[in-house]
Amino acid sequence: MELVKTDLKSYQDYQEIIDTNTKAQLDYFANKLQGKKIAMVNATSFGGGVAEILHSFVPLARDMGLNIDWWVIKGTDEFYNVTKSFHNCLQGEEGQLSAEAKEIYLKYNQMNAARVDEWNYDFIVIHDPQPAALIEYLKAKEGAKWIWRCHIDTSTPNPEYWNFLYQYIKQYDACVFTMEEFVKEHELLRNLTFITPSIDPLSPKNIKLEEEEAQRIIVRFGVDIHRPLISQISRFDPWKDPLGVIDVYKIVKKELPSVQLTLVGSMASDDPEGWDYLYRTLRRAGEDYDIKVITNFNGVSNKEVNAFQTVSDVLLQKSIREGFGLTVSEGLWKGTPVIGGNVGGIKYQIKDGVTGYLVETVEECAEKVLRLLRNPNLAQEMMEAGQERVRRHFLITTNILNYLKLFDKLENPDEYQYH
The missing domain is CATH 3.40.50.2000 (Glycogen Phosphorylase B;)
Known part of the structure; x- marks a missing residue:
């Protein structure tokens, strides 16, 4: 040891x-x-x-x-x-x-x-x-x-x-x-x-970033800050369902062609399966240049994660199984609406319809993404409720x-x- x-x-x-x-x-x-x-x-x-x-x-x-x-x-x-x-x-x-x-x-x-x-x-x-x-x-x-x-x-x-x-x-x-x-x-x-x-509210991942600084950071990864952005921050793991996230994005894109997707994750030393699932995710993304798959080997550290969570219009944590999912509380703390799988600890963080949405299927997730992208006032209400829930509990x-x-x-x- x-x-x-x-x-x-x-x-x-x-x-x-x-x-x-x-x-x-x-x-x-x-x-x-x-x-x-x-x-x-x-x-x-x-x-x-x-x-x-x-x-x-x-x-x-x-x-x-x-x-x-x-x-x-x-x-x-x-x-x-x-x-x-x-x-x-x-x-x-x-x-x-x-x-x-x-x-x-x-x-x-x-x-x-x-x-x-x-x-x-x-x-x-x-x-x-x-x-x-x-x-x-x-x-x-x-x-x-x-x-x-x-x-x-x-x-x-x-x-x-x-x-x-x-x-x-x-x-x-x-x-x-x-x-x-x-x-x-x-x-x-x-x-x-x-x-x-x-979460640690004063860590580099969670301390408040000014919007302009966050935008400058994500532009380096090819994101267009003038277009809607969906992101999922998580390991590349079948339980996190990155392939399902790409399917959600494809449905949303048919309704809103300007939308972009980023999948951001770190490769852990105790997770050899992660590399295999990263390659599967890249294959599913194919040649769609509005999908960015980014890891710590592309220069992503805590500050970059903070920037993506700050600038994204909607964050997903579309897990199939989840012990807790810290990225949910991270997103809520930054004032970004979060849509999560209706499983495990995600259910404890997201109050459905109040601080975000809980979903069961790809189709339901896509419908909720479109609702938030089309209703900025609703997203603002969820932002305030989500931040307070994290302050009190997480x-x-x-x-x-x-x-x-x-x-x-x-x-x-x-x-x-x-x-």
Whole structure:
């Protein structure tokens, strides 16, 4: 395993954004947990929502006075190919878990555990399936509390994959999911907790960009700022349905020939399947020069994503399955209407018809895109409602507070037994 270095963040900078009640609770629990050591563990330091959250969570928590480290497990393609199948099958894809896949999965968990000495942490938070078996092999200090945090939609998991993983999950002192409907074993998991992911309003991806600056950035990628723009910001993954997004665009273009589409995504180190799906997306786009497929290998970083989310007339997150979908809250925070698949955590972020639209089909999605492009006043109303919803529920400060409450509950269970 490898310790991740993060940039510094100042808690003071967030004071004007968060409400007084959140601030008071953060100060209370941060003070109560002084001296406790916290470890966050996941599979990659870049690409994907978990890494993005931790790049803000860890340094901000440190500036609050908390003793927190972030570790990333190490693996090769054989490990990431296996864990990608875990990801897909836990979200409902069919398939058999072979003996070889189990062996590879456990081998890398054991190897990563062997690379560190005894861990002197009070709270160890393991994110997602990749490092879930570390609890079997990693020697932690006496009394350490282990928390497994699942970020994916496990509402209808492949039983074979779930049952294999469950033998490790059930050992944890607490399990955190995004939504109640994602939990298969309600009564058997200890300290079941629900915490939504969050965005950092002061990160380069989410801090306010002036419209003119944002326009200058996206022009570099061949976008015409004088014509309507639809965008989807996400990994190239079958669950994100980029092929369906292109189909939506084609329907809209028949009604509104001037429309453009951008598909913007980063290629994560733990997602070897992403390259295959990127090529499939490019094939579906064909020679339509109003479709731009852009990745971090084309010079897209957080600021460029911010610009696309700021300038786009409509943002899509047309997922088929979705643990949460941080890009929804990102878009809402920037005041851009968002249309999302009626699945998973997207349903929690978008209030249908108020902050955006929830859709089931390509045709329904295209109809809602056309409605927003033709009704700017409606888009403005959704902008204001969406920003306020994110402020209240989906900022990084609220995310940290929810974890601190869980840590305190695990540390002082007697104080919570009648709650």
